[in-house]
Structure formats: structure tokens, C-alpha cells
Amino acid sequence: MSFLSSMPRRTSFVLLICLVATSAARAEPPTKPKGLKPGDTIALVAPCGPLNEERMTLAAERLTALGYDVRTPDDLFRRRGYLAGDDQRRADELTSAFADPEVDAVFPGTGGYGATRMLDLVDWDVVAANPKVFIGFSDVTALHLAIAAKCNFITFHTPTPQYGLGSKDGLHPFSERYFWRSLLAAENVSAEDGGAEGFEYELPADAPSPRTLRPGVATGPLIGGNLTLVASLMGTPYEIDTDGRVLFLEDVSEAPYRVDRMLSQLKLGGKLRAPAAVILCRFTYREPDNEEGDGVADEKKKRTQSFDEVFADYFGDAPYPVITDFPMGHGVKGQKWSLNATLPEGALVEVDAGAKRVRLLENPVKPD
Known part of the structure; x- marks a missing residue:
């Protein structure tokens, strides 16, 4: 019998959370590359x-x-x-x-x-x-x-x-x-913030705003990217580490059921258990042209779910902040707002889901 299995369930759960938090806290901060300047x-x-x-x-x-x-x-x-x-x-x-x-x-x-x-x-x-x-x-x-x-x-x-x-x-x-x-x-040094490093992402005034799925404020290093690639690296030496981190995801041309399947894979792999926060970015999908007749197409539509419904299934009760529709990811031809914010992977950010804000807390590059 293992040490954890011999303990009361509540105690072992608390211990597990502590171990996760300790592991994230002990992780060595990532190296910062040298910042770019003209002439490089x-x-x-x-x-x-x-x-x-x-x-x-x-x-x-x-x-x-x-x-x-x-x-x-x-x-x-x-x-x-x-x-x-x-x-x-x-x-x-x-x-x-x-x-x-x-x-x-x-x-x-x-x-x-x-x-x-x-x-x-x-x-x-x-x-x-x-x-x-x-x-x-x-x-x-x-x-x-x-x-x-x-x-x-x-x-x-x-x-x-x-x-x-x-x-x-x-x-x-x-x-x-x-x-x-x-x-x-x-x-990344702002005189307006008293010389503080980092910045807050500010959208154009008439651009769609991110939405709150789970309120709260959390801080952690960024990690993530395209959901298909994140899922495909599960079980490999390059598998994503989400514990204590701010996980961000996006994808394109993937139907809701496929996004559902990949999120299920991440959940079963423990990747949705203890991130500091989750940023769901742009997910885009267009139904293919109907070649099966209206009756068949209509029936298929009845059996689908929206991305919002899929996200609610996985994150609606999450014990960490979650925002959706953050302006990052693949654009769609003809779409007015194809915004694609740069997210420094490994840099420390603060997510205020209730206020729908994401702020970079440090300079992600080092001065020359």
C-alpha cells in the first residue's frame, strides 16, 4: 500500500496540492534571451x-x-x-x-x-x-x-x-x-508605471472583449499554444507542464467535438488539475459546405455543441481563473478582428479573469 493510499482521502488531496505547489515554486526560473535591437x-x-x-x-x-x-x-x-x-x-x-x-x-x-x-x-x-x-x-x-x-x-x-x-x-x-x-x-519599461517592467494587453476600443468564465486573480508563468500540438505531445519527453502555470490555448479548423476530445486528453493526463489560470484564446471553425442534403445537415447540427458549451464542461467549475476569447490565435479570412497578441512563454503574468485583464509582470528579455 502506498503512503498516499493509506491516508484519509481529504488529507491526501491536501498533500497532493501542496506537493504540486512546491514543485512549481521550486522550478528554476527560465533564462531570458537577449532583447532585440536594430543591427541584430x-x-x-x-x-x-x-x-x-x-x-x-x-x-x-x-x-x-x-x-x-x-x-x-x-x-x-x-x-x-x-x-x-x-x-x-x-x-x-x-x-x-x-x-x-x-x-x-x-x-x-x-x-x-x-x-x-x-x-x-x-x-x-x-x-x-x-x-x-x-x-x-x-x-x-x-x-x-x-x-x-x-x-x-x-x-x-x-x-x-x-x-x-x-x-x-x-x-x-x-x-x-x-x-x-x-x-x-x-x-518593456514603462515610465507611466514608475519604471515597472511588463505591460497590460489593451485591445482596440471597438474590438470584442475577452469574457469571464471563472472569476479570480492568479499569477504564474505562461505556457501553451495550439491545442492540437499540446495534445499531440502528451506522453512524450516534450509534454507540457501546467502545474502552477498560466495555460493558454487556441486552435483553428477543429470542430467542437475534436476540441472536446483534446481537452479530455489533457484532463485525463492531469493537465487541467492545477494550472494557476487558463486563457482560452481564439477557436475558429466553419462548417463544411453541405453536400449531404439539408435534412442530414440539420440533424448533424442538432448533435453538435458550441465551443462555449465545451469550455463550460471542462472549466465551468474550475478552482482557478478562466477567461475566453483572448485575442490570440489564427485569423479567419474576411474577419475584421484577427488580432494575435504575442505571449512570452515562461514569462510571469497576472490574470484577473473578473476584470478580463492579462498583464505581463516582467521584461521577457534581458537588456544588451
Whole structure:
């Protein structure tokens, strides 16, 4: 009989919570990468899906205009079906970018698919020894979580160059503001706050506001990303650690029942047991065109649930703060508010769910 099983249930539950809190408190704070400044070198890489040359060229031109030296491998636009080359090549490219002493930041061009295939081929010792600004979202979530698990330095969940800086209109002003404010060391010290580090995310006045699912205030380091990737890494060496952390999630093109299934996986794996707070960001899904006849389509609609209903099932009675509709994640074509806030993974934040506020409490990068 185990020590816990021999104890009264209430006592063992309290002990478990204490152990979780102690574990989170003892976790070594992540290293902060050096903040970016004009003149620094940014390496563009392709660790996931193939890149669009026109968009990436525009992104590189815009970065150059801002004063950065942009470095690209000769075969950046290689293609192997839905991958940007074979697994070993993509892993070597990523490792080399971190190993290069002249590179200050590593910018994956886009997500798509492929990051999980090469996680066991990356030299994580090299990456850990050379913490640098690292950005991206979607499939890049796998790399954020791998760095959190193997390297313990802050990374940045951000728009990717191909669909941000490389888009025709560039980043939305909201997304651009928090992208650069997170990456540039000098941007995170506010004279208005008496020199305090960090900032509060402030939406445009006419943008949809986040909503409160469970009120409360909590503080913890950020961790998370695309739900599909978070779920796919369960049971691997790169599995997410949510205890005492502020978990944030988003996804795109996943029906409510699939989001339900992935949240169930996280729940069964203990990942929804003791986060400090949860931030549910943008979840978007459009029903496919009806090819089965109106009667069949109508019947299917009766059997579905909304995202709000799914979230209520998993978080409606949560003992921690939960907000929904935070402005981060994939946009939808034609949608007015495709905001994508940068969230520094590993940095300390405060979530006030009742007030629908998220505040970064520290500078996520270190001064030069």
C-alpha cells in the first residue's frame, strides 16, 4: 500500500496540492534571451511546412528596413510535399541557427505541419546553451514546448513572418505593438508605471472583449499554444507542464467535438488539475459546405455543441481563473478582428479573469 493510499482521502488531496505547489515554486526560473535591437541578425528558418517565397521576401525586406540583418539558408524554399524538406535537414537548420554566434534571433517562417517529426533530431543541448529570441505559433507550438522542457528559456508565441510581416498589409497594429514590445528590451519599461517592467494587453476600443468564465486573480508563468500540438505531445519527453502555470490555448479548423476530445486528453493526463489560470484564446471553425442534403445537415447540427458549451464542461467549475476569447490565435479570412497578441512563454503574468485583464509582470528579455 502506498503512503498516499493509506491516508484519509481529504488529507491526501491536501498533500497532493501542496506537493504540486512546491514543485512549481521550486522550478528554476527560465533564462531570458537577449532583447532585440536594430543591427541584430535574424535567421529565417523553415522547421515546419514549406514557405511562400513572395511573402517571405516581403517579410525579409520589412525586417531589413527596420534595421535588422536578415540571414537565410540557400535552400529556405525547399519542399517535400507538405514539409519544408526532410526531417534531418529541418532539424539541422534549426540547430545551426542557435549554434551560430552571429545570430541573435530565430524566426520560423510559418507553421503548417512537421515540427513534431524532427523533435528527436534537434540537438537540444546546443539550443539550451544558446538562448535566443525564438518566435512563431501554430505548429511551432511543438518547438516552444520542447524548448520549455529541454532548454528552459523564454520563447515568444507570435504571428509568423509569412502571415504577419509577409502579408500584404503587414501586421495589424495591435499585433505589431505587442510583437515588438515583447521582443525589444527597452520597450518593456514603462515610465507611466514608475519604471515597472511588463505591460497590460489593451485591445482596440471597438474590438470584442475577452469574457469571464471563472472569476479570480492568479499569477504564474505562461505556457501553451495550439491545442492540437499540446495534445499531440502528451506522453512524450516534450509534454507540457501546467502545474502552477498560466495555460493558454487556441486552435483553428477543429470542430467542437475534436476540441472536446483534446481537452479530455489533457484532463485525463492531469493537465487541467492545477494550472494557476487558463486563457482560452481564439477557436475558429466553419462548417463544411453541405453536400449531404439539408435534412442530414440539420440533424448533424442538432448533435453538435458550441465551443462555449465545451469550455463550460471542462472549466465551468474550475478552482482557478478562466477567461475566453483572448485575442490570440489564427485569423479567419474576411474577419475584421484577427488580432494575435504575442505571449512570452515562461514569462510571469497576472490574470484577473473578473476584470478580463492579462498583464505581463516582467521584461521577457534581458537588456544588451
